[in-house]
Every structure is written in structure tokens, then in C-alpha cells.
Amino acid sequence: MPVCCTCGISECTKHEKVLLEAERDTQELVLQKKSKEVDKLLEETEKSIGDLAENINHAKVTLEQTSSWMKVKFSTLIRVLTEKQEATERFVSEQREASIAEAEAQLSQLRGRSQILRESQAQIAALYALSDTDLIREATLVEVPRFTDVTTDVSPNLQDRLNGVTDVLSRVSKLVSEDLEKAVSTAVEPEKDGSPQDKRPVLAVVPSPAAPSQPGRNEGLGAYRCSLTFDPRTANGHLFLSQENRRAEHLSSGPRPVPEDDARFDHTWQVLCFQGFAHGQHYWELEVSKPWAYLGVTYETIPRKEKGKRCMVGMNELSWSLQLDEHQLCAWHNGRQERLAGPSHHSRIGMLLNYEAGTLTYYGDGQTRLHAFHCAFTRELFPACWIGEGVSVTLCST
Template sequence: MTTLSSNNDENLKENRHNADVKEELEDTSLPEDVLCDSCMDSPSKALKSCLTCMVSYCEAHLRPHLENVKFQNHRLVDPLHDFDCQACEVHQLPIKRFCLMDGSCVCLDCEIQEHEGHTISSVEEARAQIETELQKKHKEVSESASAAEKAIGKLHDNNDLIKSSVQEVCFIVEQQFSRLQTTVEEARKGVVEVLEGEQKKALKQAEGIKAHLEQRRAQLMKTLAQMNKLSKKKSDVDFLQEYSEWTKREVNSCVPSVHINRIDHLTSYVHAVTDVSQELRDLILSTYKEKLSSICNSGTKSSMPESSLLSLPDPETRDDFLKYTTSLTFDPDTTHNFLRLMEDNRKLTNTSPWQHSYPEHPSRFEYWRQAITLESLYLGRHYIEAELSGEGAHVGVTYKSIDRKGEDSTSCITGNDFSWCMGRNSRGFSAWHAGVETVLEVTDITRIGLYLDFHRGSVSFYNVTGPLKLLHMYTTDFIEPLYITVWLSKKDNVVSLINAK
């Protein structure tokens, strides 16, 4: 009984399906008769259409399909008028239905077999529904494009405003430094005046001492003359009497030592001016640097638009990160001649010493074997996964302003202060920023995840080869859009951007 009931159910299902097929085929024909495509002079009414031959036949021309075994696999249906209707490659039935769940066009056999239980509608209804959604999306995209165009225009207009504003600020700065120079000049004149006053006092002191010495010298010369006169006395009595009288008078033969005490202060002046000048220089440089740095940092933070993402929790699982997946491709105009682009510009291989005939371009890296993506990352959250192969493969982010032609280490993503990357070298895996290497305690990584939170100023590297694990994080204040950048230092190094979704 169970077998009989099952067979009946299958028969009912097949009959229902055949009825649906017949109805579907009837819907595709026009009210007027379908004519035989093989009749030459006066076409007769078609009896069947062959979905294999895509031709309709009258009773006479249909005979080969009914009697010849070569045509036994051809599928005959009631006459069809529209053979331009696309047919299912598997079942050879017209594609007139659309599976909303799988997003694919199907025939009735597909609907019964592979898409049973799915939400199905006619292609006309599906198109009408999708076109409505497409119109909404088109409106959103058009509005976004218009907003982007206005923003570009505003930025273009702001160029002149920025230049004039900077010129005004420079003028004020020049005024302040001019005043500072005037103050320094006044201070210099004041010091010179003090020194000139000291010079006058010292000269006056020297002049007074000189007059005193001249007077003393005259007295001593007079005493010498008296002594000479006394020594010339021939009479002993006269000599002794005059000598006795001469000794009664005070005779001072001492000469004061010469000392200009005003000169002693000159060394003190030198020390005072030197010390104060050094203090002022240090104060000026440190104060300007401190205040300007503070203004720059506060200006950068305040200029960032608020993001609704700031209130969202940080992603923790790989599925959380995948919500922020960004699809990127490498820019052929930046790719070094030793790097080969593959897989729709998502894969790079170092083919040294084989060079590729890329056209010359000002954006192309000439020394460091690097390439950056065509698309930039700006505002919000972004996540990409990359596969690394070979000792020397590095991946990270940098600003567009990175030097493309230089040979210095600052032209490499490991050596400047506006690039953040990680990769593998002879010592293992490391993270790099501004020429500083941070060795990572990890081995056997083939795929990494790079997560960028622009508003919070963080770029993080994760090991996604196995369970998700944070390898290293950098925090800073980003001031420009960022670009994914790779550096392949050795032959056969490979980096691939993975479509993680």
C-alpha cells in the first residue's frame, strides 16, 4: 500500500509539472497559429516545435522526429512562436522564472528540481521589482556622486582660500619675528651702550691715575735733582749740614701700582650676555615647537568628521572583521618593472631579473620594488586579507605622497614615519614603522589580516592563517587617505589580495 501511495504521489506531481510546462509554453505563443518553418510555398500550421532544432514543424515535416531514431533525444513541445526566448542549457526549456533566493534565472524543471521550496517569480515580476530597487540605488549613487563632485569643487575652491590664508598668517608671523628682531636689536644696543659707558669710566679712571703718576714722577724728579745737588757739595761741613736739613723733610719714593678695576667687569658682561642669549634661544625654539605641535595635533583631531562607527564595538571575531572587507586592486601605473601583475591586478610576483614593459609613468616606483593600490582607504573601518609568500614579502599602508623615485630608506614602507607594515625577513616576521623594527613572536604565517580604523587612528595586523590572533597594532593620527602598499624585496616573493568574503 505504501509503494502504491508513493507512486500515485509521484504521478500527481509529474502531471502537475507537465501541466505547468504546457501552461508556460502556451504563455510564450501568440494567439495566431504558429506556421511550419520547413514548408516553402504555402506554410502549414505547425503541430510541434523542437527545442533542440529551434524550429517548428507541421505534421508532414514532423515525421522524421517521430520515426527516425536519430531524433529521439530531441525535445518536442507544443508550437512556440518566440524561439528568441533564452532556453535552459540543462533542460532546454524557456527561462521564464527567477529564483529570488539564489538570484538566478530558471526554467520550470529547474524550479521543481534544484530550486524546490525557494521563492520564485516570473522574470517580468522579478525585473520590475529589481528595477524598482535599482532605481532607488541609482538615486543614492547619483546623490553620492553629486556630493563627491561638490566636495571636489569645494576643495578646488578652497585651494585659493588656503593659499591666501597661509599668506596672511605668514605675514603676521613675519611681523612678529620682525618685532622679535627689533627687540633683539634694542637689547644689543642696550648692551653696547653699557659697554661704551664702562669704556668711558675705564678711560676716565686711567686718565686720573695717569695724572697722579705724572705728578708723582715730577716730585720724584725734583727729589732726584736735590740729591744730585747735595752730592756735588765739596765742603764736608756744608754737605752734612744740608743733608741733615734734607732728611728732616719727608721723602716718599713709593709709586702706586696701576690697576684699572673697570676692566674686570668685561668678562662678566661676556658671560651674562652669552648665558642669557642661550637661554632665550632655547626658550624660543622649545616654546614655538611645543605650541605649534599642540596646535597641529588639536587641529588634526578637530578637523575629522564624527563617525557613527565610533559608537560601535570593536570587531573581535573574523566574521566581525569581514563586515568591513574592502575590495582592492594594485595600480599598474605604480608597479615596479620587476613586479608582475596577475589575477585582475590582485596578485604581485617578483620576477627579478625579468623586467616587464610597463610604460613610463611619474607614479611608478623606480628603485624599491613596490606597488600601491588603485583605491584608497579613508574614514571609517577597513579590512583586507593578504597572502604572503617568500622571505622578503611585506604589506602595509602608506600615504600617496611616498617618494616613487628615491633610493633612500624613506622611500620604502619600512623606513618612513607615514608607513606602517609587516613582513618576513631572514630573522622571521616583523612589524615596521619609521625604520624601527618590532620582531613578532610568530612563525609559519601565510595569510594576514590588516584592519584600519581611521577615526581611532589605529592599524592592526592579525594572523588569520589559523585562529584569529593580533600580531601588532600602531596608533597615530592619520591626516591623509591611506593606500595598501607591498614591497617584494626578493625574487619569487608573492603577495595576493584575497577576497575574504
């Protein structure tokens, strides 16, 4: 308040006096501090809005892919599974609606918070135009809005709750499309020459050209052939890229100096392809100079900076790979190994990804079917190569 009459004439023992200009300076400093605090809260809120909106979109895609994958699997199994399919899809739909509705309510709450903060910011800005006395009086009334935390996570926990279902479906699909087919082929065609591995399915469960109808023919794969290039940002320093990033060689001379990049594998002899796949069927082939490599696919979130095997393709829950070794072939996922029968030496490996069907199929020298993964893909997949010392891997153009 301005000084009282008594203070203006003589010393007043009831009040402390300060110059008007000094008090204004003090209050302006206080306002600046409050303004910065509001700015920070507004920035955090806007970031939360962006994060939540992005997570909502990702959740919608993930949930839709999960539902689509289950439809493909269930529709190819025998009639008794129909009831379970419908029950599971109802659950997914209910969970999806409930999760998205909750997330959108949180988004609306954050937008309301943003509006309140903007109004508070405007209120503070308006005070600077007031007279000294009015500014001092009004500044003391300004309060920085306080809010409770609003989570930006959209986590319906469907993946965890459906792990049992997807695991059973994957195992059943593998049994029907591979193991049962080999048994049926052996039983009904015992006189036919050739190993069971060379036989092609008669009762194909997965609607995919992964199993050509005629042994030794792969005309159907050409329709899905795609062109790939290695992503130099991801290449470990030991790997040298050439031929317009279509060839990766592990140099025996040691690592080269490479710029730091969040995408780069710092300690793992690995490189990803620039192209990724989130739907459809795609086929590509790779030439390997010596059998010391892991060829597979991975989600973009695979670890890249750790030491040890966890960053290797196939050694975590985010990736799948085929290990080429002088003595054997092995399939890897989540650090679990499956030894494969048949010859281990193949200079050219073909890979067919059928995203919706959830299959990744390997071919040796373009024709021999080596192995197929059956899984529920939920995010974009990138071809990946781990390359041993002195080995080169080339992405084939034809």
C-alpha cells in the first residue's frame, strides 16, 4: 500500500517503509520467476500432449495389428477354435475401446490444463502494463496453477495378457504348417524321393508363398522381391559399407573412426537395413562369403550401446535370426537356440517376411526351405546382419 498519512509526516512504528520503485523492482523479479515457472510447466504440458497423442496412435496401430494377426491364425485352424477366436476378439475390442477412451480423456485433461496455463501467462503479461501501485497489489495475488500428474502412457497391457494366447497360436501354427505337414507327406507319399525338408506343404496353414507348391521352384517369391540397402548410421565401426551400401564387410584391420550416432551399434558387429516393413510380404536374398553371420529382422528399439550378446539380432525378445556356422545352422529368438537339420553351407540365403501372417521364412541357395519363425509382429521390422571377422554380406539385387 502507499504510505499512510502518519508515515508521510513522521515516523510510524506500525509500518515498514520502502521506496515505490524498489518494491516494484522486487515484485517484477518475483513475477519473472513465476513467469519462468509457468513457461516450464507449459512446455512440459505441451510435450506431454504430444507424447500422449503419439502413444495413442501407436496403441491404435498395435492393437489393430494384434487383432488382425489373431484373425489370420484363427481363420486357418479347425472349426472348434472359432468360439475361442470370437471370445478373444471381443476382449481385445473391449480393452481397446476402454484404453483409448481413458487415454483420450487424459488428453482432454491435458489440453484443459494447457488452456489454464495460457490464461495464467496472459494474466501475468497484462500486469506489466499497470501502474506501480496496481502492479504491486495485483502481483501478490498471482498464483501459479498447480495440477496433479497425468500419465502419458497408453498401456492396455494386452500384450502381457495375451502372451499365453499368442504363444499357443504360434506353436499350433508351426505344428500344423510344418511338423504335421511333414508327417502327412511322409505318410501319404512314402515312395517319393527326397528328404522331408524338401517336401512342400499340402495343407498350408499360413497363406504365404513361403512354401512353393512344387519342390525346387521359387517363382512365387519373385513377386515379393524388394530392394534393400544398409543404413550407414547403424553400422559398427568394424564394418565397411560399399557398392552403394549394398555390401557390408567386417574388416580384419580393426575398427574405423565413425561419427557418434544414437542409431549406431557401438560394441556389436552389426548393421541394419534402411528399409523397414510394417505390413505386406517381402522377399530378399543375401550372399555370405563365409558361414559366420547372423541374418534376421528386428524392431527398431533393439539395444545398440550395450556390451555383450543382448544387442545381437536374435539374442533378445525384439529380434529373430538365423545363425550361419561352419558346422550347423541355428535359429535364434530371445536368446533361445533351435538347432536345424540339414546342410549348414549356403552361400545365398533368401528371407521371406509375411507380416500379417506372422512368419519369417529362410531359404538356402534360393530354393531349400531351412526354417520359419511363427510369431505375432506388432511393430516395424528392419532386416539386420551380425557379421563375423573377415566375412562380407551382400544384399542381392537379382
